[in-house]
Amino acid sequence: MTTAGHTVAAHTFQAAGGAGEHRTLIITLFSVFVAITLGITVWAGRQTKDATDFYAGGRSFSGFQNGLAISGDYMSAASFLGIAGAIALFGYDGFLYSIGFLVAWLVALLLVAEPLRNSGRFTMADVLAHRLQQRPVRTAAGTSTIVVSIFYLLAQMVGAGALVALLLGASGEGSRRWIIALVGLVMVLYVTIGGMKGTTWVQIVKAVLLIAGTLLITVLVLNRFGWSLSSLLGHAAERSGKGRAFLEPGLQYGKDSTSKLNFVSLGLALVLGTAGLPHILIRFYTVPTAKAARTSVNWAIGIIGAFYLMTIALGFGAAALVGPKAIIASNESGNTAAPLLAQEVGGGAGSTGGAVLLAVISAVAFATILAVVAGLTLASSASFAHDLWANVIRKGSTTEKEEVLTAKIAAVVIGAVSIVLGIFAHRLNAAALVALAFAVAASANLPTILYSLFWKRFTTRGALWSIYGGLVSSVTLVILSPVVSGNPKALFPGMSFDLFPLANPGLVSIPLGFVLGWLGSVLSAEEAVARKYAELEVRALTGYGAH
Amino acid sequence: MDSEEAVDPASTTSERGEAKSEAVRPVIPAQPERFTQVQESPEFGELRRAHRSFAFPLTLAFVAWYLLYVLLSNYAGGFMGTRVAGNINVALVLGLAQFLTTFLIAWWYSRHAAAQLDPRAEALKTRLEAGE
Numbered sequence: 001m002t003t004a005g006h007t008v009a010a011h012t013f014q015a016a017g018g019a020g021e022h023r024t025l026i027i028t029l030f031s032v033f034v035a036i037t038l039g040i041t042v043w044a045g046r047q048t049k050d051a052t053d054f055y056a057g058g059r060s061f062s063g064f065q066n067g068l069a070i071s072g073d074y075m076s077a078a079s080f081l082g083i084a085g086a087i088a089l090f091g092y093d094g095f096l097y098s099i100g101f102l103v104a105w106l107v108a109l110l111l112v113a114e115p116l117r118n119s120g121r122f123t124m125a126d127v128l129a130h131r132l133q134q135r136p137v138r139t140a141a142g143t144s145t146i147v148v149s150i151f152y153l154l155a156q157m158v159g160a161g162a163l164v165a166l167l168l169g170a171s172g173e174g175s176r177r178w179i180i181a182l183v184g185l186v187m188v189l190y191v192t193i194g195g196m197k198g199t200t201w202v203q204i205v206k207a208v209l210l211i212a213g214t215l216l217i218t219v220l221v222l223n224r225f226g227w228s229l230s231s232l233l234g235h236a237a238e239r240s241g242k243g244r245a246f247l248e249p250g251l252q253y254g255k256d257s258t259s260k261l262n263f264v265s266l267g268l269a270l271v272l273g274t275a276g277l278p279h280i281l282i283r284f285y286t287v288p289t290a291k292a293a294r295t296s297v298n299w300a301i302g303i304i305g306a307f308y309l310m311t312i313a314l315g316f317g318a319a320a321l322v323g324p325k326a327i328i329a330s331n332e333s334g335n336t337a338a339p340l341l342a343q344e345v346g347g348g349a350g351s352t353g354g355a356v357l358l359a360v361i362s363a364v365a366f367a368t369i370l371a372v373v374a375g376l377t378l379a380s381s382a383s384f385a386h387d388l389w390a391n392v393i394r395k396g397s398t399t400e401k402e403e404v405l406t407a408k409i410a411a412v413v414i415g416a417v418s419i420v421l422g423i424f425a426h427r428l429n430a431a432a433l434v435a436l437a438f439a440v441a442a443s444a445n446l447p448t449i450l451y452s453l454f455w456k457r458f459t460t461r462g463a464l465w466s467i468y469g470g471l472v473s474s475v476t477l478v479i480l481s482p483v484v485s486g487n488p489k490a491l492f493p494g495m496s497f498d499l500f501p502l503a504n505p506g507l508v509s510i511p512l513g514f515v516l517g518w519l520g521s522v523l524s525a526e527e528a529v530a531r532k533y534a535e536l537e538v539r540a541l542t543g544y545g546a547h
Numbered sequence: 548m549d550s551e552e553a554v555d556p557a558s559t560t561s562e563r564g565e566a567k568s569e570a571v572r573p574v575i576p577a578q579p580e581r582f583t584q585v586q587e588s589p590e591f592g593e594l595r596r597a598h599r600s601f602a603f604p605l606t607l608a609f610v611a612w613y614l615l616y617v618l619l620s621n622y623a624g625g626f627m628g629t630r631v632a633g634n635i636n637v638a639l640v641l642g643l644a645q646f647l648t649t650f651l652i653a654w655w656y657s658r659h660a661a662a663q664l665d666p667r668a669e670a671l672k673t674r675l676e677a678g679e
Contacts, residue, residue, distance in 0.1 A: 099645045103613045110602040230633030248628040249620035260621045267617040301653045534586040542668045544675040
């Protein structure tokens with residue numbers, strides 16, 4: 001098995017890149033997905049009449065449906081392609097991502113989902129506006145929502161570009177740009193035509209496809225190893241050339257004390273970031289009640305947990321069956337490990353089964369990217385229209401129609417911005433960008449959400465210090481980090497202003513966000529308005545007056 | 548409490564706008580001071596306690612357990628590499644244990660919420676809606 005896998009792997013790149021029939025099949029499957037989802041979008045668009053339909057899908061989804069949609073929104077290309085690749089190359093250290101991404105959901109379940117659903121309408125800022133001065137906090141929350149979403153969008157666009165370059169054999173810059181533009185166009189269509197209802201159904205379809213595809217590969221991998229996890233791990237360790245160390249922590253993050261600190265920083269960002277991600281938070285508004293929000297998070301935990309468990313089979317399977325050499329030859333950061341594994345378990349390069357599975361998994365990966373970018377575009381355009389435009393710029397004097405139109409225009413602008421950024425920022429590492437989005441969300445959004453809901457002495461100044469402090473510190477630290485300059489893999493490899501040693505800013509910026517929220521509140525001239533907190537707390541816990 | 552600062556013009560306008568757009572509800576809107584009364588009521592205190600005394604310690608516990616796992620991965624490589632069965636080592640077992648505890652905590656919280664939170668929340672909500 002091992003030797004056969006080796007020769008196959010050597011040809012994989014050419015097979016994946018050159019052969020016309022693979023390309024045709026991938027393009028066909030992908031077009032079918034786009035056609036079906038656009039059909040759903042148009043159907044959903046016909047039922048989208050008011051702002052509640054557009055922003056929250058009419059609050060008509062069941063807990064299970066929303067659980068699937070949350071999973072669809074959350075399992076991004078970085079999870080599917082990135083984690084499989086990280087495990088395939090770094091063994092156990094790659095698996096640590098999966099754990100952080102899952103445990104994080106408990107923060108959302110225990111502290112955020114239900115009170116948020118009870119006390120807000122469309123955005124995270126709705127909750128803050130109950131008790132704080134609404135214009136400054138909406139401006140701050142809207143700004144951080146858009147910044148987090150843009151980072152996340154950028155990561156998906158970069159991932160799409162890399163995937164295209166490899167799988168469709170689009171080696172030229174031209175085709176990569178066209179595909180990024182196409183992805184941007186389709187996501188804008190989903191959002192502007194279908195609103196939240198259309199986008200949610202796209203997420204549901206994508207989640208089902210992704211789980212089915214992952215399950216299929218997992219079954220085929222485990223079958224190869226006689227359903228023995230130990231045997232799979234043993235082969236992976238042997239093929240990796242690293243031996244037992246491949247199955248132990250430390251290959252990626254254990255080099256020195258800086259990389260160990262970086263790992264703690266990443267871990268903190270992952271576990272605290274999820275409950276502050278705007279595109280996840282707005283999903284809680286698509287169900288009718290807080291109880292349904294709880295059910296949807298439970299389903300999401302089950303589905304996402306099952307998916308991340310399967311990344312073990314995907315990652316170690318790719319290490320054992322494709323081998324690190326072929327994976328690195330195909331993509332330096334391992335992003336194509338999953339599609340290469342699909343080809344291998346389907347029968348290898350050149351076989352029909354291999355071609356079909358490669359095409360299926362690649363199409364699923366594209367579907368994943370499309371669905372996630374649509375969710376992000378919706379979150380950021382909703383925040384722009386509802387928070388910044390309607391309540392700050394127009395001071396609440398807009399009509400619903402005008403607000404929704406503004407959201408649609410914002411979606412077009414955000415789509416255009418992310419297309420341009422995606423085209424120019426292809427040097428950036430997709431996984432690092434996603435981890436950065438998590439760090440910004442955990443630093444700028446989570447402290448304010450938690451303080452607003454649970455701390456009676458929280459004030460507007462505390463919220464502003466926390467949001468802007470968390471936002472500015474995390475983004476600044478990233479700019480000064482090795483991700484941006486000072487080494488050959490950085491965004492600007494020729495320059496060096498890497499004053500901050502960690503790739504992920506979470507270790508510094510998350511505690512800072514919490515401390516600033518507290519400090520700003522105790523130093524406020526204004527006292528917290530007890531009556532307004534009473535209203536928020538009663539609404540959040542009882543569900544009274546929930547929209 | 549100072550009643551002068553009660554009215555925030557921006558929020559009132561928008562809330563009025565929101566109320567207009569929503570379907571007519573048969574609910575008597577609660578007066579602002581009503582929220583303070585409810586918040587200070589013993590029933591609400593029980594609901595708050597039932598949520599906080601469960602969710603806060605549990606959150607601290609699972610974050611600590613997760614960070615312990617991260618720190619062990621970082622600084623206790625030898626221990627984590629200990630083989631348990633075949634090629635399965637302590638690191639993998641603890642990683643899978645994180646999955647297991649996540650599922651268990653989600654289930655436990657939901658059971659707690661259904662038994663301790665939902666009935667209390669529902670009762671208070673009904674009272675507020677009836678305008679009592």
